[in-house]
Structure formats: structure tokens, C-alpha cells
Amino acid sequence: MTGPRPPLVLASASPRRLDLLARIGIAPDRVVPTDIDETPYGGELPRPHAARLALAKAEAAAAVEPEALVLAADTVVAVGRRILPKAETEEQARACLDLISGRRHRVMTGVVLALPDGRRLKRLVETAVTFQRLTGQQVADYLAIGEWRGKAGGYAIQGHAEAFVRFLSGSHSNVVGLPLFETAQLLRGIGWLRP
Numbered sequence: 001m002t003g004p005r006p007p008l009v010l011a012s013a014s015p016r017r018l019d020l021l022a023r024i025g026i027a028p029d030r031v032v033p034t035d036i037d038e039t040p041y042g043g044e045l046p047r048p049h050a051a052r053l054a055l056a057k058a059e060a061a062a063a064v065e066p067e068a069l070v071l072a073a074d075t076v077v078a079v080g081r082r083i084l085p086k087a088e089t090e091e092q093a094r095a096c097l098d099l100i101s102g103r104r105h106r107v108m109t110g111v112v113l114a115l116p117d118g119r120r121l122k123r124l125v126e127t128a129v130t131f132q133r134l135t136g137q138q139v140a141d142y143l144a145i146g147e148w149r150g151k152a153g154g155y156a157i158q159g160h161a162e163a164f165v166r167f168l169s170g171s172h173s174n175v176v177g178l179p180l181f182e183t184a185q186l187l188r189g190i191g192w193l194r195p
């Protein structure tokens with residue numbers, strides 16, 4: 001990147017993404033939450049869905065911050081071709097947990113870096129996760145804690161649900177909401193971060 005380094009804008013209302021970036025020493029200059037419709041299209045597959053929403057968030061923030069470097073992401077939990085919701089009710093969270101109990105599922109995050117020159121750099125990162133088979137009591141106890149609220153797939157690996165994870169293959173930070181290695185790679189690639 002030639003010339004002065006543009007400010008970094010995080011296009012996300014998620015405190016997790018801010019925390020994740022802080023872990024690798026990155027503090028965005030500004031946070032611009034976006035409010036886009038996150039409803040999947042009929043028959044939309046998980047990967048294109050995550051990629052589409054990440055780009056939509058990036059474009060929404062870039063429209064108000066055209067001189068900035070905009071980082072956006074969207075995290076989706078999928079069982080096969082099925083996209084699980086971001087749990088807003090206990091019933092939704094229970095349905096998600098019943099589906100992923102004892103079964104391998106995938107967590108994918110679309111990441112988009114929007115540059116002031118109009119370029120859009122994209123990554124799609126996938127992590128495979130297998131939970132132990134959950135007992136009715138474990139589900140009830142987990143629901144009572146409330147950590148599922150607003151989380152894709154009805155759980156947060158960075159909390160009590162980590163105790164259910166039998167197997168994980170790929171990026172852990174990707175499950176929390178932002179794959180740090182790939183994000184750093186994007187920022188290094190444009191010279192914003194030192195290689």
C-alpha cells in the first residue's frame with residue numbers, strides 16, 4: 001500500500017469481532033454496524049450465503065466510509081445444505097442444539113476487505129466441528145445460561161459450549177466470528193499489516 005495507511009473500519013456490531021482483532025493487536029479506527037437483511041434466499045447454500053452477506057455488510061459500510069479500508073464478515077453454521085438460524089428464541093436454540101448434537105457440522109465465515117480504490121478482497125473459511133451427543137439435561141442447562149442468544153447455530157464456542165466440542169478441524173477464531181489467520185493475510189497482502 002503506497003501513501004498513508006487508510007483508517008480501518010470494522011463493519012460489524014459484533015463485540016466478538018472487535019475482541020478477536022484485539023488479540024492480534026488490531027484496533028479498528030471506527031466501528032460501523034450495518035443493518036442488512038440476513039434472510040437466506042430460497043435454496044441458498046451456506047457458503048454463498050456467508051459470502052453474500054459479508055459483501056453486503058462491506059458495501060453498506062463502504063458507502064458511508066469510502067476513504068477507509070472496510071472489514072466485514074458473516075458467520076454461518078450449517079448442517080449439510082441447511083443454514084441454521086442465529087438463535088433469537090430458546091426454541092430456536094434448542095432446535096439448533098438438537099440438530100448438531102453428536103453430529104459433525106460446519107461453520108463458515110465470509111470475510112470481505114473493501115478498499116477505497118474499489119477492490120473487494122474475499123475469503124471464505126470453513127471449520128468442521130463435532131459436538132458430543134448432548135443429553136436433555138445438558139441442553140436444558142446450556143439454554144438456561146443464555147449464551148446462545150444472537151449466535152449462529154445457537155451456541156458460542158468461546159463459552160460453556162467448548163465443553164461439548166469433541167473435534168474441531170480448521171480455524172477456531174473462524175467459529176467465534178472472524179478467522180484471524182486469513183484476515184491477517186488479507187491485511188498483509190495489501191501492505192496494511194507488515195508481512
Ligand SMILES: Cc1cn([C@H]2C[C@H](O)[C@@H](COP(=O)(O)OP(=O)(O)OP(=O)(O)O)O2)c(=O)[nH]c1=O
Pocket residue numbers: 011012013014015016033034038057073074075076077086107150151152153155156157158175176177
Ligand atoms: C458458532 C458461533 C457463532 N458466534 C457468533 C459470531 C457472530 O457474531 C454470530 C453470527 O452472526 P453474524 O451475522 O456473523 O454477526 P453479528 O450479527 O454478531 O454482527 P454483524 O452482523 O453486525 O457483523 O454468531 C459466536 O460468537 N460463537 C460461536 O461459536
